[in-house]
Amino acid sequence: MKLKEKIKAIELRKKGKSYSEILKQISVSKATLSIWLRDIKLTSEQKRKLYFKLRQQNAYKGAKANQQKRIERTNLIIKEAKKETKLLMKNSLFLSGLMLYWAEGTKRREELNFSNSDPQMIKLMMEWFRKICIVPEEKFRIKLYIHNLHSRKNIEKYWSDVTGVPLSQFQKTYIKPNSLGHRRNILYDGTCAIRIGNKDLFRKIKGWKLGVIRRFDIL
Numbered sequence: 001m002k003l004k005e006k007i008k009a010i011e012l013r014k015k016g017k018s019y020s021e022i023l024k025q026i027s028v029s030k031a032t033l034s035i036w037l038r039d040i041k042l043t044s045e046q047k048r049k050l051y052f053k054l055r056q057q058n059a060y061k062g063a064k065a066n067q068q069k070r071i072e073r074t075n076l077i078i079k080e081a082k083k084e085t086k087l088l089m090k091n092s093l094f095l096s097g098l099m100l101y102w103a104e105g106t107k108r109r110e111e112l113n114f115s116n117s118d119p120q121m122i123k124l125m126m127e128w129f130r131k132i133c134i135v136p137e138e139k140f141r142i143k144l145y146i147h148n149l150h151s152r153k154n155i156e157k158y159w160s161d162v163t164g165v166p167l168s169q170f171q172k173t174y175i176k177p178n179s180l181g182h183r184r185n186i187l188y189d190g191t192c193a194i195r196i197g198n199k200d201l202f203r204k205i206k207g208w209k210l211g212v213i214r215r216f217d218i219l
Contacts, residue, residue: 002028006036013037016046018053074203081207085215088132088208097128098208110203112196115145119162122192126163129196133205139196140165144173146190159192171195 005026012022019033026033042050088094100121106113114125129135142165146155160167 009033009036010040013040013042016042016049018050073200077200077203078207078210081204082211082214085208085211089212089215091132093128094132094208095212097125097132098205098212100125101128101205102209105205110199112198112202112205113193115191115193117189117191119159119189119192122159122162122194125194126165129194133201135196135198135201137165138169139198141169141171141195141197143171143193143195144190145176145193146173147176155189158189163192163194 005028009022009026009028012025019030019037022037023030023033028036101114104114104116116122116125126140129140140163142159142163144156144159156167156170156173160170
């Protein structure tokens with residue numbers, strides 16, 4: 001019997017160490033350790049500390065596992081999207097929308113957000129999201145940013161007509177205070193932001209962009 005190891009294991013257990021912590025310092029099997037320590041009783045405080053430590057460790061392991069799954073899923077979606085680019089580049093709507101999103105869309109935090117004040121551009125992007133990205137109608141959210149000078153009753157109805165998105169899917173309009181530098185054209189209709197909660201689509205768009213870059217590099 002490894003007497004020195006047993007004595008050390010008992011000392012560590014009496015200090016409230018977990019089996020896994022003790023096994024890092026002593027080279028024995030878990031079964032042997034269990035036999036050595038079966039008569040050692042922990043205090044209520046020691047049990048409480050071990051319980052919370054175990055919860056933290058499990059939470060960390062779970063978070064790391066989810067992070068790895070997310071990385072693998074993201075890489076797969078980007079890889080498949082890059083492959084699609086060869087055929088999609090023949091579609092003018094695909095290229096137009098992708099270039100516009102590349103220039104004006106959100107590129108961080110896996111958020112899909114495209115903002116512009118030009119109604120024709122917003123219409124084109126809605127067409128792109130619908131026909132190329134295949135976004136379900138219920139996933140669209142619209143957020144308006146308007147200066148107080150341009151605020152009027154029918155402004156939300158106007159952008160609802162432009163986007164084809166019902167008012168029930170509009171988020172609260174943000175009305176900016178007037179400033180010396182803002183546009184004073186009373187016909188200005190503010191800025192319309194198209195928002196879509198879909199991280200996988202964000203990753204796919206990233207893959208499309210990488211695919212286009214690769215294609216132009218080849219050319």
